[in-house]
Amino acid sequence: MNERDLDIVLYGATGFVGELTAEYLAANSPDSLRWALAGRNPEKLTALRSKLAKANPALADLPLIAADAADATSLEEMARSTRILISTVGPYALYGEPLVKACAENGTHYLDLTGEPGFVDEMYLKYDATAKSTGAKLVHCCGFDSIPHDLGAYFTVLQLPENVPITVESRVRASGMISGGTFYSALNGMGHAKQTVDAVRERLKREPRPEGRKVGLVKPGLRRDKEMGMWTAPLPTIDQFIATRSASTIDRYGPDFKYGHNYAAKHLPTVFLGTAGVASVFVMAQIPPIRKGLLKLIPPGSGPSAEKRAKSWFRVEFVGNGGGKTVRTAVSGGDAGYEETSKMLAESGLALALDVTPERSGQLTPVAAMGDALLERLPKAGIKIEVVERS
């Protein structure tokens, strides 16, 4: 693969999070990195390159690749040109599959930002075996979904004794606004819930379980966390599946690992209002004309301003228990959805391009693909990963 023309291609570079990722790569890649911007619109790509070159004139010749998600031939050529393909083209359930196929078939490592469980499970069913045969690593969920949760659970496990049953529970709090692309992906996922449930069930039937070890979820429930002084409630996002898949792949999680994924709120009414809000959007998303109308509220391509992003933050706290020990850890940073997500995605690409990572292939979680490299890289990039208390 080192003989390919490029190390990294960033596809979707002209979108909201794509541009932030391009800016991060421009500011933080070594000069030796051979990388390119890709997207469907050559004029937008040229304008983005000029913007990057204003800050760093060496980028004036950055290669540009035009490829539409509907044009399989252009995607294959792009996949063959690079060792690593980073895609921010979503909703992934609508546009993602042809690129995953091209990467799996051509032995190209693929990273994305999806948080869509149905898409991830469908890609596992269709392309995991192909990717294993070509050596490609297919790594979904390299943004706020699901790196802080996946990596935080792994970091917590590393603080506890080896070869003992371990339970890790997380509680997430965050402030911030969402982009049009995220809103579109969420609405599209809600509007195709049956497809998601079918893919999740089929994967459960077909995916082998780890041999001689148990991995599962903590029984969900509404609880009062006295230490935090907050209410915690189950958060049924893709993060819990990603964290438990890492545990299924890596023996260090021990003979019997359980993970609980929650969000935290100071007041009980906030929990009920939040749940009711998501439930109402879910009901509305089932009706196509209403779904289309909702999309106009936050159009694709738009997102929170730099000022709003600068005021946003996230904190995920973990409590790990195992072998008679308890450890409290935390992963925290600034604007979860965009500033920190673009950082996590770019650093994941740089880790695969430049660091020594495990020899695994097929569909992998971020931790299974490059967990130790990210534990080194993200704190240097300003995302805090810390032990808060041991007992």
Ligand SMILES: NC(=O)c1ccc[n+]([C@@H]2O[C@H](COP(=O)([O-])OP(=O)(O)OC[C@H]3O[C@@H](n4cnc5c(N)ncnc54)[C@H](OP(=O)(O)O)[C@@H]3O)[C@@H](O)[C@H]2O)c1
């Ligand atoms: N999991 C997380 O933590 C997280 C956080 C942030 C975002 N995301 C996900 O990341 C994705 C992007 O979000 P965003 O806010 O950046 O969305 P966006 O601004 O709407 O960007 C979407 C990108 O897809 C490109 N695109 C659309 N249709 C295409 C096609 N047919 N062929 C090629 N490219 C096409 C767009 O190209 P143009 O520029 O030419 O329009 C644009 O570059 C979404 O799925 C979102 O849910 C996830």
